[in-house]
Structures are given as C-alpha cells and as structure tokens.
Amino acid sequence: MANHLLSFLVFIPLLAAFFLLFVPHAKENFFKWVILGVSVVEIVIAGLIGYLFQSQPDKGLNHELAVLLPNFHFQMVEKADWIDLNLGSLGRLSIDYFLAVDGLSISLIILSAVILFIGAIASFTINKHLKGYAILFLLLSAAIMGCFVALDFFLFYLFFEFMLLPMYFLIGLWGGPRREYASIKFFLYTLLGSIFILIVMIGLYNSVIDPIETGKLAGIIGEGGTVTTEQLVQVQAQVQAGTIPGTKLVHTFNMAAMMNSANFIPDSILDTVVTSMLWGVPVRFLAFLALLIGFSIKLPAVPLHSWLPDAHVEAPTAISVILAGILLKIGGYGLIRIGFSIFPEGAIHYAWWIGFFGVLAIIYGALNALAMKDLKKLIAYSSVSHMGFVLLGLASLTVEGTSGSLYQMFSHGLITAMLFLIAGVLYDRTDNRLIANFGGLTSAMPHFTAVVIIAFFASLGLPGFSGFIAELLVFLGAFNSATVNMLIPRWMAIVATLGLLLSAGYYLWTLQRMFFGEYYLREDIWHSKLTDLNFREYAMFIPLIIAVIVFGIFPSLFLDMVSDSVNNFVGFVLNTGQTNLKLILGQ
C-alpha cells in the first residue's frame, strides 16, 4: 500500500472520472459530491504521504536511485518500465513510469490536495453541464498531481500538457463573458511554452543515457542483481570513452540520469565536455533559456504574463482558485526540478537576469494591481507580483532564497485561493466585481469583511502570516547572495521591497474603497442579495485561514520538511554549475 501512495494520488481521480462517464446526466448533485469525495480522499493520501515523508532520510532509501543520484533523497519511489523503443542506430529508448517525492515537491503535493479540496467545495455553485465539469475537474486533478510526482521527463511532459485540455474547457465552458477569448489565449500561450520545453526534451533524451539499463545491455551490470556505484562509474566511464557501441546505448527521459553530466553521450549536442555552439552561444545555455521561457509562461513572469489576467478573470471561481493556487506553481516547480537541476550552469550564468525579471514582475505586477478597477484583475496582478518573489529567491541560489521560493509558492497558493474566493463571494451575489460599485461593505457583511482583512493582510506580508515568512526568506536570500555567491546584486532585494509597499498600497486602498466608509452599492437590487458568508463559504475560508496563520507562526513545520532537499539542491546547483561553467566557458 504505502509503496503506491503516489500512484493512488494520480489514478484515483482518473478512475473516478472514468466511472463518472457511465453516470447519467441528470444526477447533478451526485457529481458535485463525487469530486468533493475524491478530493477528500486525495487530502488523506497527501496527508499520509506528508506523514510518512522523512525530512532527514536515512541514506540508501532507494537502491537504484541512491546509486544514480547519491545526494538527492527521493522517497516513495515507484519505477516501472513503460515504453521501450528500438531506435535503430540510435540505440534504445526507455520511458519509465517513475514517480518519487522529495522535499522540493512534498509541499506542493500537499498544497495541491488542499487547493483541489477548496476547489471542489467552490464548485458547488456550478450549475450547468455538471457531468462534463466533474470529469474535467478530475482529469485536471490527476494531471496536476502527476506533474508534481513524475520524475521521468516524458511522464512530466504528458501531465504538463494534459493539464491544458481540461483547463481550456473549464475556462471556456463555465467561464465569464469573454471566456472563449481567454481560454484559447491560455491554451496557445501555454502550448507555446511547452514547445520550448519539448525541444529541450528531445535534445535531452537524444543526449542522455540511462547508465543502469545501458550497463545491463552492455553486460557490465548483471540482470536482476543489485547495482553498485563502482559498476555505474564503470559504465559511465565506458560511455564517455565511447567504447559502448551506439546500438547498446539506452536513451532515457529519467531526470535523475539527466542531472549527472557523466550520463551525457560524448559529442552529443548537450554534452558538457565538448561545447556545441549555436548563434555563438553554448547550446546548453540556450536549452536552459528555452526551459526558462517555457516555465516562465506558466509562472508567469513579466513580459510573458498577459494570458493570466484574462484567464483568471474569465474562469469560474473554483477554476481561478486552482489556476492561481496550483497551476502557476508548476512553472516554478518545473524551473527547480528541470531547469535548474539539469542545467545548473545556466542557472548560475543567467542568475542576474532571472533575478531581474523577478524584480520586474514584482514591481510591474504591483503597479498594475494598483491601477485595476476589477477586483479579480487586481488579484490576478497581485499573483504576478507575488510569483516574482519565486524567481528572485531562486535566482539567489542560496538556501534561504530557495526555501523562500518554495515557501512563497506554498503560501501564495493558500492566500491567493482565499483572494479568488473573496472575489467569487461578491460575484456570486451580484454578478459584478468592479471595485467602484461597492462601498462600506463592512456594515452589510461583517464576517466577510473580517475574512477579507485577514486575506489581504496575509497577502501583503504582515508578520504572523505565512506570506511574511516567505518574503522574508526571499529577501534574506537575495541580500546574502551578494556576499555568499555573488550572483545577484543587493539593489534587487532593495527594489523588491518596494513591491511590499506597493502591495500594502493596493490592498489597503481596496479595503478602504470597498469595505470602509459609507455603505454604497451601485444597484439597489444588490442590497437584498448581499448576505454574509454561508456555511459552504466558511468551510472554504476557515481551513485556509488556519493554514496561513499556522505556517506564519511555525515556519519550522514547513522548513524542516524541505531543508534537507533544499540544502542538497543548492549545493548541487552551485557545485555542478561551477564545474560545468568552467568546462563550457573555458573552451
């Protein structure tokens, strides 16, 4: 059982979606309860994974993987052969069903389960085509979970792409007035990003071999026997020396294999030893940039963000919550897991630019948020601004900065879910979200106002809420970077603090315009509609508020879980990156 928890996470929603295909349309409420039930099961599984997750793992948790990639403590590994292709003169290609979890992904898995649960509750307001909605929602859940647990690039890409289709329909069918435009824009933008990723993926698997499988095919490693580090080194040495014939090389999508430069076939385009150049730039740098662009579209980073306000504004509340709460994080996670881990030298080489675009997103997003008249658009731009912190923290390549990035993704997921729910509460009642149409809501909806105040203050980074810890860690990382590894200058951290001021500005101003002052509604008919929160809404807000406060007061809950992996990650990226950088630029 415990060995297949990650598979359950992916396959339970899929099975439920399949089951729903055979349920008649008319049972509308049944569909709502099924997605709620499935999301509860997902929370339980994610909780179990979190419980079983060892924050300080013993060495040698998993035989093969520990040999392949000693410093990374992947847990709950599930690996099975999936596709094995004969590529003719190119050798063989193995695609694995390869799932695992480590400190970099555990927090996002838990976050996803929580947000999907909130999304399932928020879906109770959906009232048309529920069968289709439920099936798409479940497919989306499976794809999201799959993205965070896949350790095979092909599998990751499958989930990454597969997310687009349900999302397209969810926005396009259940969204607001401009849903058609928003959904196709979202689809085209993200597909464009995934093409960048696909190019790198093709290049990578052409260049990378699986040393264990190759060793087995070449007869160095016995079938069925355990693999030792010596054998692996021997295989890698032979591959590097070119003594293994091309037809015996087993190409792989295994990310763990891609992280070790000894697994790159000599003279392949992405090889570290012999640098291939294109347009006068080493190809490995270009590959990193392609991944950076691909994931930045998802993140989104300025100037690739323009799909986000449209998609967020037009999507129904539940989908906005998932979009902002989880989908954006896949961009950040992809950068960490793939971009930085496989091309560490690129991360170092372009750290300044990554940091710069992070700061740009922080400031630009905040300024835009200030100017927005629509509450949901304001929240969307605040997301752009907050995701900038993720980039800034990553660029610093310090333990604090990277932990901060992860913390920010987690905390932003919780907070932004609340914010979109807030917009949803107003929209459900009045079909309107324009800030100027409301005033002095405190008197009509006191409880709602309390929730709004908590959410706004959490989002603007008030101490005591999780956002504060996240941003503090990012700032620490960004400041320290100048002394520790000299990757990003201090002014970036200083300018980024402006973002905090601005966010305080737009939140407090919104609070003042909408909730304080004289009670005013543009349409008289709204007076009767604006009732305070109901039970369903409390059920969504209260868990989120508790989580935001708990993680604001006890950051160690989170940091203990990730610290081991973050330390390894930062050490790995800096060491390997420097080595590779010398090889690439030294020539």
Next chain:
Amino acid sequence: MIKHTNIGELNASLSDILKSIAYLLPEIFLVLAFLLLIIADLALKQRRGSILPVIACGGLLLSFGFLVAQWIQFNGIKVQELASVPLFSGMLSLDSYGIFFKILFCLSGILAVFFSLNYSKIHNNYPLNRTGEYYTVLLGIVIGSMFMAMSSHLLSIYLSIETVSICSYVLTFFHFDRKGTEASMKYILFGGVASGLMLYGISLLYGFTGTLDINSPGFLQSTGNTDGLLVIGVLLTIGGFLFKMAAVPFHIWAPDVYEGAPIPAVAIFSVAPKIAAVAVLTRFLSATHAFDLSVGSVNINWQVVVAVIAGATLVIGNFAALWQNNAKRLMAYSSIAHSGFILVGVLAYSELGMYSVVFYVTVYLFMNFGAFLLIKMIYQETGFENISDYKGLGVQYPFIGVMAVIVMISLVGLPPTAGFTAKLLIFSALWETYQQTGESYLFYLLIFGLFNTVISLFYYLKIPFYMYFKNAETVEETNRYSYREENKGIANKTTVINFPLWEKILAIGLIFPLLFLFFKTDWLMNFISHILFIF
C-alpha cells in the same frame, strides 16, 4: 536496348515472371475483386447496393490476409541481400517496407468501403445506379497505391502513379455536381501537368544514366555527372511524388478536390496515395542519395532541397488552414501540413527517420480516417460541412464531441495521443541527424516545425470550439433533424436518427489506436523495427 533474344533467355525471363506472380497474390486478389465488381455490376439488377461492397471488402480482406502472411514470411529474413525480392526483372521489388505500406493501403481501402456503405443514402447527388463503378474505382486506388509502394523502376513508378491518379479523377467527380466537376477538372489539369513534368524528368534521367531501374548500379550513382539538366531531371521526378503527397509547390489541387469529392473518397485520397508517394519518395531518395547533385561547381544537397520543401509545406498548409470554414477544405490544408511533417522525417534520412516516418503514416491513417468519419457522421446527421455550423453539436451528440476532441488533439500532436508520439519521433530523428551532421538548417527546421504545431492548434481546435463553446441560437440551428426530410429521394424519414451501431464501433476502432499507440508505442515500433531499410 532491344537485343536479339534467344530461347534460353526467353525461358529465363518466363520463369522469372512465373516466379514473380507468386509474390503478387495480394494484388491479384484485388484485381480479381476489381473484375468481379464490374461483372456483378452488369449482371445484378437487384440488391447491388448490398452485394457490391461485400465483394470489394472481401477482396480487400483476402488481400490483407495474404499481406500479413507475406509480412510474417519476410520478417524472418535478417540478411540484407535477401530482404528485397526483385520481381519482373526489377520492375518491382518486394520487401518488408513495401509490405507494411501495402497493409496500410488495404486497411484504408477497407475503411473507405465501410465509409461508403451508407454514404449513398445521405448525399442526394450520389448516383445510386453507379455504385459498381464507385467501388471498382475505389479498389483501383488501392491497387495503384500497392504497386507504387513496390515500384523500383521509374516506368512502374510512373504507371502506378497514373493508375492512382486516373482513379482519383473519376472518384472526385462522383457527386456529379458543379463543385465536383470543377474539382475534377482542376485535378485532371494539375495531375496532367504534374505527370507530364515527371515523365520529362524521367526521360532526362534515362538519357543521362541509360537505365530506369533505380536499384541498378548504373542509375545515378555511377557517373560524376555534373550537368544541370540532371538536377532538373531529379527535381521534376520528385515533383511527381510531391504532387501525390500534396506537398508544396504541387499542393494546389488538394483543397478543391477535398471539398468537391465524396467524403469516403476524400478519406482515402488523403491517406493511401499520400502514403504511397512517401514510400516511392523514400525509395527514390535512398537510391539517389549517394549522388550529390551539383551544377557546375555548386553543390546541391538534396536534404536542403527537401528541408525547404518541408518548411514551405508546413507554413502554407498551416497558415492557409487558419482561414478555412469548410471542414473538408480544412482537412485538405491539414493534410498538406502533415505532408510537411512526413517530409521532415524523410529528410532526417536515418534508420530512426524511416522508423518514425512509418510510425507517423500509420498514426496518420487512423487520425485522418477518424477526422473524416467525424465529418461524415456530422454530415449525415445534420447536412453541415461548415465548421461554423457545428454550433452546439458537442452537447447535442456527446459521442461526436468527445471523438472530435480526441481526433483533433491527435492531429495537433498533443499527449496523450499517438499524434504526439509520431511528432516526437519525427523530430527526434531530425535532432539525431542534426547531432551527427551539425548542419544548423536542420535545427532551424526542428524549431520551425515544432512551432507550427502551435499554429495548427488554433484551427484544429476550431472544431471542438464550435461544438462546445458556441450554442445553437436560432430555431433552424437547433432543429437539425429536418435536414433529411428536406432532401427528396431519401428513403429514411424517421425524425430522430442515431448513428448506426457499426459506425460507432468503427469510430471507436479509429480512436482507440490513437490512445493505445501513445501508451504502448513499443507495440507498433516492434513491428516497424523488423523492417530492414536499405540505404
């Protein structure tokens, strides 16, 4: 070339012919079915509509069975020299590569027959009294394609291409209406010019090399000929293949023909001749590759030529498709764009390249027949061919809606469909070639080709978009069942018509491989990797 023949040589060639005939059983059964169809059409007066398709399908199935037997027979051969059997003194050559393609043609023939079963009932211009001719010509396309895939002699290549073309001209005209006539005329004119050019190219090649057998050592490989005319000869000959593939610059016929011809005919046009042309092209290229064409001191790398053609085909196919509203016209441009992707695999020119081309065309068969079945099902239900009329269909007919999404996603090339795997393999082959040669234009083509899929997403999604996102607003739009009643001469007048069960099964049979081949790519690749490619 004509020499005095003595009895011994005559005997030898006679026995060669007799021996060769044994290898032609699949084709012979198709020809028999072809003849039987003509006779049955003349002899039978009653129930022709139900007997003729049975004959056609029976012939195709028999042929299919023999092909499978041949495939198994050739699979055992692992020696390069024995892998290809020359038939009729080198006019044809039979190898596992050709057999695989022939299996695909047989399959597309069978599918086309199934498509045609109820087509006569749904189209009011369809002449019921010509069913016999229809199936005969349909078989003609399959027979011609099968010979194309085996041809290793320029003469037999020409003859088989002409067989396919002439059958296609007739089939295009089969609606007997203005559009069909126009399309057919255009097709004949373009086809005539293309085949004339090709024949001219062939004559030039013969003049320079003295042989028409592309496998003979004398053909193109021997001399260091640097005459510009030879280059023209090669290019014109390739032009003939490109015409059948509907690749730029010989693609202009496709949209009109696709729009004017009956849907089952278009379905087979878009698959069998195109795939056959791919087979011929790869054979021709592998025979000529060693010979780098050069005009004076300027070297022309054929890969660059094909790369330019592939790039242009991708761009023109994809961009022109953006503006289409007629579903069949859209599919025409889509098929042009797919030719571009196939050409990318061809020019990668490696074992993996060939594997991926074969994989791609197999997947393409299922995708395209799926798409045309979709168009046909919608047409028979509502009478609509324009995408903007598809409003609300996805909600009205969930089966059609889901099918449209899967087929279109596969045509774009998104996971989890085999369309993605096919594109992945094609571009992997291109990357491999790029890695080996270091030619940067290959890399540009790779990026260019992949970004073309983003463009293609836009128009393929139009179909699900109208089906789901647009609602039927007016009364006429909602009340689609009236279509059949408006058309006179249609027997079935029941108001609510559901798709026949076999059609649904057929649809599932076409969709299933698209998903299955993604999750079990190795299943098909194991077959393909048994093919020995001779370079």
